[in-house]
Amino acid sequence: ALDIGSDGVLNIAGSRNFYRYNPSTKVLTNVGSISPDTAVMHKGCFDSQGNYYFGTYPNASLFKYDIQAGQLTKIGSNLVAGNYIRATASCGNNIFMGSMGSSENGVNTPAQLKVYNASNGQITEVAPPLWPEKGIVEGEVRQYYSMSSAGKYLFASHCSKEPGGKRVLDALGMSAMIVCDLSLGEGSGAVAAVPLLEMGLDVYRKMSTFEEIQ
Numbered sequence: 235a236l237d238i239g240s241d242g243v244l245n246i247a248g249s250r251n252f253y254r255y256n257p258s259t260k261v262l263t264n265v266g267s268i269s270p271d272t273a274v275m276h277k278g279c280f281d282s283q284g285n286y287y288f289g290t291y292p293n294a295s296l297f298k299y300d301i302q303a304g305q306l307t308k309i310g311s312n313l314v315a316g317n318y319i320r321a322t323a324s325c326g327n328n329i330f331m332g333s334m335g336s337s338e339n340g341v342n343t344p345a346q347l348k349v350y351n352a353s354n355g356q357i358t359e360v361a362p363p364l365w366p367e368k369g370i371v372e373g374e375v376r377q378y379y380s381m382s383s384a385g386k387y388l389f390a391s392h393c394s395k396e397p398g399g400k401r402v403l404d405a406l407g408m409s410a411m412i413v414c415d416l417s418l419g420e421g422s423g424a425v426a427a428v429p430l431l432e433m434g435l436d437v438y439r440k441m442s443t444f445e446e447i448q
Contacts, residue, residue, distance in 0.1 A: 235278045235288050245299065247274040247288040252299065252306050266306035271295050276380060279324040281352045287329050289319020296322075296331060296350060313357060315346040323381035327352040330360070332378020344373045389431070392416055392423030 235247040246253040250269055255262045268274070271290035278288035286299040287309075294317055296309040313319065314333035321332040328349050335345035347360040362375040393399050393410035395417035403410060411430055416423050 235274045235276060237278045237280070237286065239280060239286060239301065240284045241301065245278060245286045245288075247278055247297070249273055252288075252297070254299075265299065265304070268295070268297060268306075268308075271311075275318050275320045277322065277382075279322045279329060279383070281324055281327045281329065283327075283352075285352070287322055287324070287350075289322050289331055291319075292317040294319050294333065296329070298352075309350060310357075313350075314348055315343050320345075321378045321381040323383050325383055330381060332381055334377040334379075335375075342373075342376075345375050345377045347378055389427065391427035394423070 235245070237245045239245060242257065244255040244257065246255060247268070249272060251267055252265045253262055254265055268290055271293050273291040274288050275291055276289075278286055280286055284301045286301070288297055289295065290297065293311040294314050295311040296313055296319055297306060298309055299306050314331055316333045316336040318334040319331045320334045323330045328351055331348050331350065333345045333347075336343045344362070347362060348357055349360055350357050362372070364370055364372065364375075388406075388408075390403055390406070390408040390410045392412035392414070393403055395415040411427050412423060416426075
């Protein structure tokens with residue numbers, strides 16, 4: 235996991251250790267170990283105070299780097315079903331943890347979504363997103379591969395050529411700004427949408443009103 239905090243320092247959660255790299259001073263600091271966990275899954279996230287969180291494998295642990303104290307601590311282990319905290323995302327002081335579930339001895343354990351409240355330390359389970367019309371029912375959510383915080387506004391830049399793109403937009407009740415069969419998977423739709431948003435802002439900010447023209 236590689237994430238830059240509000241302080242401009244790069245947080246590097248890697249195999250067995252957690253590092254912080256300051257681009258200004260070019261200093262890399264080994265903050266601490268994540269042992270006995272051996273891997274960090276995907277991206278981390280930040281709470282409202284700028285503290286950094288990330289999940290691990292194989293003990294489904296959640297770690298926190300306290301930006302004020304400069305310390306790495308383990309919130310807990312086996313916090314979600316399965317061996318992974320596969321994805322994390324934050325909203326204020328709520329840290330969401332999504333797992334990959336597991337399949338052992340012919341028994342499938344569905345993925346879990348839980349939220350850690352950084353203010354009071356409580357962990358609660360969140361009901362999974364269901365879509366019965368498409369066959370996604372209770373127990374069928376196998377993994378939370380990636381999560382992110384949308385912030386206050388969410389824009390649909392484009393509708394992907396992949397079938398899932400249209401389904402997601404339909405589920406969110408959104409329409410895309412661009413529909414031209416993009417399926418590169420490199421964020422090209424978002425890049426293409428930025429000039430459209432900028433043009434819209436230019437019209438709003440710079441276009442003369444009828445009163446000004448007269």
